[in-house]
Amino acid sequence: MVQAYGADTGNDRTGPQRTGSGSRFRDLRDKWTRDPGIWRRGIVLALCAVLLTLVMAFHAKIPNTIGNLGSLSETFLPWIGAFVPLLLILGLVRRSATALIALLLPIVVWFNVFGGLLTDKSGSGGDxxxxxxxxxxxxxxxxxxxxxxxxxxxxxxxxxxxxxxxxxxxxxxxxxxxxxxxxxxxxxxxxxxxxxxxxxxxxxxxxxxxxxxxxxxxxxxxxxxxxxxxxxxxxxxxxxxxxxxxxxxxxxxxxxxxxxxxxxxxxxxxxxxxxxxxxxxxxxxxxxxxxxxxxxxxxxxxxxxxxxxxxxxxxxxxxxxxxxxxxxxxxxxxxxxxxxxx
CATH class of the missing domain: 3.60.10.10 (Endonuclease/exonuclease/phosphatase)
Incomplete structure (x- = not known):
């Protein structure tokens, strides 16, 4: 039997198939942007990010009158940056744009305070x-x-x-x-x-x-x-x-x-x-x-x-x-x- 032109052969490829990482990224983007709670969720995480920022930026203002709290925070001040990855993961899990945007604050302040220590300033010579x-x-x-x-x-x-x-x-x-x-x-x-x-x-x-x-x-x-x-x-x-x-x-x-x-x-x-x-x-x-x-x-x-x-x-x-x-x-x-x- 001669199959008619245009009949279904089981291998229809008339429509392009969207696969791969680009398609997954677009799907994820669409899912986030259509989510009505993306800005309302993660308020607590955003406040934590703001708190980290304030501690790093104004550590000299933390009083020592109660348990030398100011000196304690200054002793381990660089380690405050260790909370940033944790907040990032929680912000992604919560799908909170508010938390992720607020997280830029402690990142910027940390690099402003400690970024200079990450570069090699050693030289040669000396007496x-x-x-x-x-x-x-x-x-x-x-x-x-x-x-x-x-x-x-x-x-x-x-x-x-x-x-x-x-x-x-x-x-x-x-x-x-x-x-x-x-x-x-x-x-x-x-x-x-x-x-x-x-x-x-x-x-x-x-x-x-x-x-x-x-x-x-x-x-x-x-x-x-x-x-x-x-x-x-x-x-x-x-x-x-x-x-x-x-x-x-x-x-x-x-x-x-x-x-x-x-x-x-x-x-x-x-x-x-x-x-x-x-x-x-x-x-x-x-x-x-x-x-x-x-x-x-x-x-x-x-x-x-x-x-x-x-x-x-x-x-x-x-x-x-x-x-x-x-x-x-x-x-x-x-x-x-x-x-x-x-």
């Missing part, structure tokens, strides 16, 4: 390499830790939280590379260059956790400070217990303000970040090597999962060239180092 490390009083391998920090090529090393029973181990491990050193209380300074006018610095703690020394470098004298400010805790009944640290920071700031040498380097564990307004007595006089010449945030604590940079290398009338963190040791802090131009 002096310095390193600092809170070695942890319970460090199981003092000698190995000391050798590892010295392996960074540092000309000057500051160590904090030195227990008296282990000082000799650190001294023995560093003696060959660093002919000059001094230990004051629980902090110590080792140098390849001569040291003079070395003395403890009173930071209002009742025992010595800070010191100062003049280091005679090939480029001239530099005042080097080593400090370990008091620890802070977060307690449900008391909030962010940082009052003793704040008092010590003020005392350290006074000592640095009275310094007669122009070039100043501060090495140590400040138990606070550069964003924390309670460290203004110190940070208003010095600048961070990580912010000026680092690559990324340079978080140093805790070593197992670094969340904050509370170990600092700060300078005055000295040009930072590069700044970095060193590999983990037996401590709960990471060592940090910087290359400086005098």
């Amino acid at each position: 002096l390499t310095v390193a600092t490390h809170n070695v942890n009083a319970d460090n199981p391998d003092p000698a190995g830790t000391a050798r590892q920090v010295a392996g960074s090529g540092a000309d000057i090393i500051a160590l904090e939280e030195l227990p008296a029973r282990q000082v000799s181990k650190y001294e023995a491990a560093l003696a060959e590379r660093f002919p000059y050193h001094s230990v004051q209380g629980t902090v110590g300074l080792w140098s390849k260059y001569p040291m003079s006018n070395t003395r403890p610095v009173d930071i209002k703690m009742g025992w010595t956790r800070a010191m100062r020394s003049t280091v005679k470098t090939p480029r001239g004298d530099v005042a080097v400070y080593v400090a370990h400010l008091p620890s802070v805790r977060v307690k449900l009944h008391a909030g962010f217990t940082a009052n003793q640290r704040d008092d010590s920071a003020d005392a350290l700031g006074e000592a640095i303000a009275d310094e007669r040498l122009d070039k100043v380097i501060l090495l140590g564990d400040l138990n606070g970040t550069m964003n924390d307004r309670s460290l203004n007595a110190v940070t208003s006089q010095l600048r961070s090597t990580q912010g000026a010449a680092g690559n990324g945030f340079g978080f140093s604590w805790p070593a197992s999962f670094p969340m904050a940079r509370i170990d600092q290398i700060l300078v005055k009338d000295v040009e930072p060239v590069s700044s970095w963190t060193l590999p983990s040791t037996g401590s709960d802090h990471l060592p940090i180092a910087a290359r400086l131009k005098l």
Whole structure:
């Protein structure tokens, strides 16, 4: 039998078939735009996005009168950005245009505040390499830790939280590379260059956790400070217990303000970040090597999962060239180092 022209053969292809990602995108777009609740849903998510924005933009206005809440928020301020992906997912699940548009606010503010830290600002050259490390009083391998920090090529090393029973181990491990050193209380300074006018610095703690020394470098004298400010805790009944640290920071700031040498380097564990307004007595006089010449945030604590940079290398009338963190040791802090131009 001869089939008539135009009869159905079972392979009709007269209409184009819309398949693929483009078609799925259009279907999704049409579904969203025809949804009458797209603007009404997600109001709570939008308010959360606005709240994140306000905390980042106006963190200095959060009062410290209740549990040092302002300092607590400033310590972990970069991590506020971690809530953005969560809000994004929830906004997509809720199919809320309001929430997604509001989410642009914290994204813009976060990049405005912290975007500069994401670029590599490190350079080459420099005259002096310095390193600092809170070695942890319970460090199981003092000698190995000391050798590892010295392996960074540092000309000057500051160590904090030195227990008296282990000082000799650190001294023995560093003696060959660093002919000059001094230990004051629980902090110590080792140098390849001569040291003079070395003395403890009173930071209002009742025992010595800070010191100062003049280091005679090939480029001239530099005042080097080593400090370990008091620890802070977060307690449900008391909030962010940082009052003793704040008092010590003020005392350290006074000592640095009275310094007669122009070039100043501060090495140590400040138990606070550069964003924390309670460290203004110190940070208003010095600048961070990580912010000026680092690559990324340079978080140093805790070593197992670094969340904050509370170990600092700060300078005055000295040009930072590069700044970095060193590999983990037996401590709960990471060592940090910087290359400086005098």
